[in-house]
Amino acid sequence: MDQPQSDTELKTDRSRLRRAHEKGAYDRDSLNAVLDAMPMCHIGYQIGGKPSVLPTLQWREGNHVYWHGSSASRALRAMVGADVCVTVTMLDGYVLARSAFHHSVNHRSAMIFGRPEKVTDTAAKEKHLKTMVDQVFPGRWEDLRPMTSQEVKATSVLRMPITEGAAKIRSGPPVDDDEDYELPIWAGVVPMSLQLHAPEPDPANQQGLVMPDHLSRIRIG
């Protein structure tokens, strides 16, 4: 950190720093980077006249975000053509400041607003579901028992254009009140990240099956 020349300059520097540490990003690339890093999302929608939040997986294809679920899902049916908010959040660390007030959370988040539509064409639906598997479990699709037409029918795929939204990112150390930097209080960041662990084979696997290489291609966060 640069040494301040005076108290006034320090204040200016710190306030610039604060902005640098937490910023909204309205460009497509920042938004896409968050969506592509984390399939887990929370979708806000109205059902029965009240707000509800559905945790589910999203995936992106170009300028659209997609999600899927059971064709019987009341939640998905309530979303089609209605206003929704798709939010993706990754926790990157706890930010421990010198005062309770300036404690914070390092994070990357994306929020998209819009009205989803249902993918009605069966072939298109199947293609999008394959794309989802390819993105979340790269290389796995080819190993799987092929999808049946009943399974495609039982699945709804929703898609929404990415037109209104923003990413928000906070990173780096705490930003404290200027006078608090002189206090003998330890401040810093406790980083955190979602970690994948060693795969656990299904006890019902056929004997002698080896763990496929594609498992090592799974990424999250």
Added chain:
Amino acid sequence: MDQPQSDTELKTDRSRLRRAHEKGAYDRDSLNAVLDAMPMCHIGYQIGGKPSVLPTLQWREGNHVYWHGSSASRALRAMVGADVCVTVTMLDGYVLARSAFHHSVNHRSAMIFGRPEKVTDTAAKEKHLKTMVDQVFPGRWEDLRPMTSQEVKATSVLRMPITEGAAKIRSGPPVDDDEDYELPIWAGVVPMSLQLHAPEPDPANQQGLVMPDHLSRIRIG
């Protein structure tokens, strides 16, 4: 896994298994366990006539869930007295089945519906904010520069009774269609968890400050 005696029995067993792996829990203890493990939540609410989702931290005190934010926050002001949905989700693993259709996600989630109220009493507000710090950063409060009355004033605390909601938990291996278990396809779980990493001291810390013991008491997930 028990060996089935017949195809019919296998079907029965597997369907019981499916229920056992993904279940809703309507008891308070299951709900509390999710809330207490993960402060990160997503709150669905209406603003400008449209659904929005706010990622923030929640904490529980007895039969109430709490969250806070800037007194100037439009989101928090829109929530007071209105219907909201507080959702907490932890990802525990990717579930890789023998068909794309039965791929799933091991998770623990909680969803609470209700109408939050604002904590208006200043002393109560301060007490709740201390409780939040004690829960998220155990042992840290005593080390901090005390909260000022301006900081308490600049902070809104919302609380909502835990009366309507449910927890949902999925764990364990995939549940495939009966006939798919004979396929030579590797199935299993790729576990995941949010991990804390070595604390990173603020470069602006006073010289000679040692890392406080209480950092090792932070838990998440």
